Amino acid sequence: MALRSRILGCGAYLPSRVVSNAELSTRVDTTDEWIVQRTGIRQRHVAADGELTSDLAVAAARGALAAGGVSADALDLIVLATTTPDHTFPATATKVQAALGMTGGAAFDVQAVCAGFIFALAVADNFLRLGQARKALVIGAETFSRLLDWNDRGTCVLFGDGAGAVLLGAEEAADNKARGILSTHLHTDGRTYDLLYVDGGPSSTGQVGKVRMDGQGVFRHAVGKLAAAVDEALAANGLVASDVDWLVPHQANQRIIDGMARKLGLGPERVVSTVARHANTSAASIPLALAEAAGDGRLKPGQIVLMEGIGGGLAWGSCLARW
Numbered sequence: 001m002a003l004r005s006r007i008l009g010c011g012a013y014l015p016s017r018v019v020s021n022a023e024l025s026t027r028v029d030t031t032d033e034w035i036v037q038r039t040g041i042r043q044r045h046v047a048a049d050g051e052l053t054s055d056l057a058v059a060a061a062r063g064a065l066a067a068g069g070v071s072a073d074a075l076d077l078i079v080l081a082t083t084t085p086d087h088t089f090p091a092t093a094t095k096v097q098a099a100l101g102m103t104g105g106a107a108f109d110v111q112a113v114c115a116g117f118i119f120a121l122a123v124a125d126n127f128l129r130l131g132q133a134r135k136a137l138v139i140g141a142e143t144f145s146r147l148l149d150w151n152d153r154g155t156c157v158l159f160g161d162g163a164g165a166v167l168l169g170a171e172e173a174a175d176n177k178a179r180g181i182l183s184t185h186l187h188t189d190g191r192t193y194d195l196l197y198v199d200g201g202p203s204s205t206g207q208v209g210k211v212r213m214d215g216q217g218v219f220r221h222a223v224g225k226l227a228a229a230v231d232e233a234l235a236a237n238g239l240v241a242s243d244v245d246w247l248v249p250h251q252a253n254q255r256i257i258d259g260m261a262r263k264l265g266l267g268p269e270r271v272v273s274t275v276a277r278h279a280n281t282s283a284a285s286i287p288l289a290l291a292e293a294a295g296d297g298r299l300k301p302g303q304i305v306l307m308e309g310i311g312g313g314l315a316w317g318s319c320l321a322r323w
Helices: 034-038 053-067 094-100 113-129 190-194 216-236 254-264 282-295
Strands: 002-013 015-018 043-046 079-081 106-110 133-144 161-175 180-188 196-198 211-213 246-249 303-309 316-321
Touching: 002 106, 002 113, 002 282, 015 053, 015 161, 034 043, 034 246, 053 161, 053 282, 053 303, 079 094, 079 113, 094 106, 094 161, 094 180, 106 216, 106 282, 113 133, 113 161, 113 303, 133 282, 161 180, 161 282, 180 216, 190 216, 196 303, 216 254, 216 282, 216 303, 246 254, 246 282
Parallel strands: 079 106, 079 133, 246 303
Antiparallel strands: 002 161, 002 180, 015 043, 133 161, 180 316, 196 211, 303 316
């Protein structure tokens, strides 16, 4: 009988400091109306001085473990998606591993920017399907505010900090009706590298650098590539768009979210959107949205949940799960 990864619990953490659009308008040439109209964002959370990506990740991880009723010593694997590691090396996941008290197994980072959680989920899912792990934490955590040029209104208004986590457990699946991750689908296209990147790094400048983005260029690619990845996931499982109960997208921009919902024929009542309150938290956005929808009871056992995201690289992907 085949193994399948089932989501056993979700956790989330948002820094206490909230930065409104009104506050940003005192720092850069922008307005609340301008930001909301173009992005749907009304506020974002920003990590405190000394609050690290690992701190956010640990808090979210503890929430997922508690929700799943599993102790850290039962974990075999931690996969942490982040673009903002605590240090160049070692992996920030190892700090999370130590903080949780997990002394066995393996912990490592995955970097695919805003698509990072889907990539990390795919990696962990494959470990569990192959029987190489039984319990895994998949975390998306970012202190993206550390990469922002706060004088660039085209980028600084878009992003926020936060962390989300899911606990996965390997279970036997008799058929496709069993709960768990049905499939994951990953893609990259390095020819679009310059559409969204950070202008620094250990090898190029020796400095961290700041986010640089061709917003219109990213937007032109986003809906088309995401739609293709969604179609791929549905076809792989013999499903159609009307079978989807919930769309849980990367929270980059409300216009992109709305565009995907229209393509799927889903009304706003079937889309989990947190972008207005969280902004774009990169790899953390999908697990944060999942945690919110699981916590308030929107996600019901047996429902089909579709996750998708796109980020720098460009990197994009989708995941279909039966909750």
